[in-house]
Amino acid sequence: MTDLEAFLASASVDQAVFALRPEYRALLIGVSGLPRSASTGGGPIDAAADEVLxxxxxxxxxxxxxxxxEQLPHVAAWRDAxxxxxxxxxxxxNSLEALLRRAESGLPRVNPLTDIYNAISVLxxxxxxxxxxxxxxxxPRLGRATGSEPFDTMANGxxxxxxxxxxEVIWCDDGGVTCRRWNWRxxxxxxxxxxxxNALFILDALSPMTDEALTAAGDELIDRLRGLEPELSVAVRVLGAGNVRLPS
Incomplete structure (x- = not known):
């Protein structure tokens, strides 16, 4: 087992989350060996990110x-959740709705790595x-907050x-909250x-999104990341109520 596989194997979703939405699935993609230019930009990497955006x-x-x-099927499901x-x-x-609402005036340009996964989110x-x-x-763990967990953020600059x-549904680790309200911030x-x-990507799915559609999203994200670095190391895991693993 690689370090990436071991890390993903330690991830979990609390049963309290599945009690809320039994059909929820999280597709986790761990990658190592990204070029630093993926987070800073420059040249062909910028062009690749801009094309998919x-x-x-x-x-x-x-x-x-x-x-x-708000009537798009997966957006509506997340609003209900x-x-x-x-x-x-x-x-x-939710992060998908926030991106879609910015599409008319143009999706944000942050850095190639962020731009690529934002584009895959919308696509x-x-x-x-x-x-x-x-x-x-x-x-990484997904669960419901007690209200005592620290969330390191920016407020008023x-x-x-x-x-x-x-x-509240939160992603967290032993250091505190890593993402609030499931996929909000x-x-x-x-x-x-x-x-x-080294990066972790989390794809959140509710019904009506199928396992096949979730896998397709993950596959395109991996393909795009390998376009930045062909020798990228990748590990994939899906967490669901039955902890069923989907093909990568």
Whole structure:
């Protein structure tokens, strides 16, 4: 077993989350050996990221020309899940909805690594988070907050530590919250940085997204990352109520 496989094998989803949404699946993709230019940009890497972003913007505009964003099937499912744990989706939008709402004026350009996974999120209609795997303290876990967990973030331009609401669905490790409200806002400590060479990507799926569609999203993300570094090391795991592993 590789280090990446061991890390993903230690990840878990609490049964309290499956009690909320029994059909939930998390596709975890761990990668190592990314070039530093993936997080800083430059030359062909920028061009590769921009190409997939432009395609995602086109697809999003076509989708939104036919339906309001909140009526897109996977967006609607996530809005319902947010309501189930007490969040207000019109105020704290899941990451997929937030990206789609920016598509008309243009998706954000952050760095090639972030831009690529944001584009895949829009193209496949699935929330995706990307984090610096090397910054983790212990394994990733998805559960419901007690309200005491620290969340390292920025507020009004300054470093701040916040606490989730009790019962809120959170990703965390032994160091605290890594992402609040399931897939709303990622923490500062584990965010992708210029020095990132090892990363964790989390793809969150609810019904009506099928296992096949989730796998396709993960496959395209891996293909795009291997376009940045052909020798990239990759490990894949799916966490579901039955802990069923999907083919990579």
């Amino acid at each position: 432009l395609r995602a913007e086109t697809v999003a505009r076509e989708l939104l020309a036919e339906n309001p964003v 947010y309501r189930q744990f007490g969040a207000k989706p019109q105020r704290t939008r 496949h209609q699935v929330p995706i988070g990307g984090e610096d795997l090397s910054a983790y303290v212990g394994p 300054a470093v701040a530590v916040e606490r989730p609401e009790p019962g 990622q923490g500062r400590r584990t965010q992708l940085a210029p020095a990132t060479t």
